[in-house]
Amino acid sequence: MKFTLSWLCEHLETSATIEEICACLNMIGLEVESCENRADTLAPFITARIVRAIRHPNADRLQVCMVDIGQKELVQVVCGAPNARAGLNVIFAPPGSYIPGSEITIKEGAIRGEKSAGMLCSLRELGLGNEHEGIAELGEDAVPGQLYAIYADLDDPVIDIAITPNRGDALGVRGVARDLAAAGLGTLKPWLVEAVEGQFPSPMDWVIEDSQSCPWVLGRVVRGVKNGPSPEWLQARLRAVGVRPVSALVDITQFFTLDLNRPLHVFDLNRLKGNQLTICRGEGESFLALDGKEYTLTPEDCVIVDASGVQSLAGIMGGEGSAVTEETTDIFLECALFDPVRIAHTGRRLNIVSDARYRFERGLDQANLPAMLQAATHMVIELCGGEASEVTSAGQEPSWKRNAEIRFERLHSFGGMDVSPQKAGSILHHLGFEQVVYDEANGQAVFSVPAWRNDIAAPFVLDQRPGQDAVKNQKAAEGAREIEAENDLIEEVLRIIGLDHIPSLSLPGASALGGAAVSPLQVRIAAARRLLSSQGLMETIGFSFVSHELAGLFGEIPESLHLLNPIATDMDQLRPTPLVNLFSAVMRNHARGCHTVGLFEVGVAFHEQGQRSVVAGLCAGYSLRHPGGGNKPAELWKAKVYAQSVLEALGLSPDSLTVTLDTPPYYHPGQSGTFRQGPKNILGYFGALHPKLLHEKGIDYPIVGFEIFLDEVPTPRRGRKAISMRLPVLQSVRRDFAFVVSKEVEAQTLLRVVRSAERGLITEVSLFDVYEGDKIPADSKSLAVEVVLQPLEKSLTDAEIEQISEKIVAAVNKAVGGQLRQ
Known part of the structure; x- marks a missing residue:
């Protein structure tokens, strides 16, 4: 937006220097891009x-x-x-x-x-x-x-400012002057409109068929005009801001566009056909515009037509067929209000850039059409002569009036600046906001928003999709609008005072020491990644989107995890576990003849309640052939070792873990387990994949896998006392026990019972044999365990060892009904 200092001073009474004006413009958000003095x-x-x-x-x-x-x-x-x-x-x-x-x-x-x-x-x-x-x-x-x-009056600085898309009102010199006056740099001069009485009925009328694109339009005829070069003062003013003078009638419309932010259009009345102009949608016509180019119009474009066809691309550019020339004697002056969205869509589609489009798509004053038409008529008659008809119009003024409320204490709590209600009210008044209600007791006020500020308290677009609660949406939109309206007023006050006047405050530091560079979860992920990589597994990184069919092999797939607009047809589902991606990689290797694969991934799994971080791995096929030996298939225990190693690397003691048999259905029901800490906290799964799943995909060799849920692993406590390491100097004692127990008793339960029999001396308990046969009852099994006794103060005597052995046997008999095998 360009203007000269003298042009600005026609609207602003000020004694400020050009440097002060530029500084103030920058302060109030109208950034000065250049200031050039041709002198x-x-x-x-x-x-x-x-x-x-x-x-x-x-x-x-x-x-x-x-x-x-x-x-x-x-x-x-x-x-x-x-x-x-x-x-x-x-x-x-x-x-x-x-x-x-x-x-x-x-x-x-x-x-x-x-x-x-x-x-x-x-x-x-x-x-x-x-x-x-x-x-x-x-x-x-x-x-x-x-x-x-x-x-030549060229000692007049030209200021060029950048306008943000929401400030369409600042695209006129008067709008810029209004902001400067509110900032205290002068006084805004009154704008007086001299009415021009109509001398005869208008021979041209308006008809609006597309009220959505044009809610209101005015026009009037001026006959007997003489079009020629505009006065030198007008040409000089236009040239100063980079606009080429054309003729008096055209220059008048350009003047109003720049001076008052009101694009106008002038038709040569004698080149129009019929007695009415209609505002409607395009129907595929070809239209020769004033830029000399021909455009094909669509029903998405708003046009102005007469009896012979399209005469103007509404709000963007007029046509050659009705353009004024030096021979023009009668004109029809248009002043309209067009829909910003429609103008923007048409301008982008046709790639037309014009001053009118630039302003209409940012929103214009919705109430000043009559005054603007009177002012333009007066200038036409003053410069070109002629007499004016009565005003003809169609549509009506839009319902633009709205209020905005402000709590003045929010200027401090929200904006960080102490501003008195009187000063805030004065600033808003100078910007055109009129005070409607002032509640001094509660420190708040209600202001009416001026017609030219389309960015203040703008209406919200409601969600009208099927199934949406219209009443609820309406209330939500109104509530959001009230909050946004108050924020708009706060911004206006702070902007005019100057955002650089807000005191700088440092955020309070929680500690003199900086925070951790990585989170506990990131530490765990790194530990798991290092461990599995060191054990020979290869890391993969898979998409969170997988095939709906493949995801169904790994548990239930609720509709809430199905993608409505997937990036590919085979990526239409959020994965329930990274095993889906790993299994897909195994199948690709299988198709290429590579049957021995060890993979892992650290990623996210999704469920109906949200998502969680998972470490998952798969081992497929057989181990490498050793000299003199055969192939060794992937076993359940291999997956368990990987999973337990990860848990230990995350700080969990093996003694705190229990294993149960309740695993998801994609694991082998007899060759899988669940790691738990306590009865409810599931830390992960391990085991062989279900044979049915492998058979369905044509895989005839075993695949074992594991999953560790990082979010479920307890975070180690901070501030615990350091554990003193004390290496034993006495020799340990090892004793073997074989217990006959019911087949329903799990080995994990037996090991826990034995370990708790004498915690001060028993340091390790391990299972080394399981027997079921004719030597014991049919409903029983034999579990053989090795117990390590580690004395700390003195060597154990035979009597003491025998006493501990009796305690172990008694504890097993009491807990699971086990007897020593004879």
């Missing part, structure tokens, strides 16, 4: 008068001019311009001047033998226009020796 570039150039001009003695097309530059002596300049003549006021560039349009530096010298001490310039050579037929001809009011920038 700096034009500083070497001065006005001058040609006193006499004679033909060059050595060149027919050159003239030797004696030029008055406001000094005592005349300066001789050799000039080749055909319009150089005595008495002409011109622009003089002294030696050493840089000519921006030609990119040369003037030097004093001789041209065809005649001295030349400078240059007489055209506007093109100064970078101020395209005129190149000769040197610039200045008016009679030019005084020799005056700076040309001052004479």
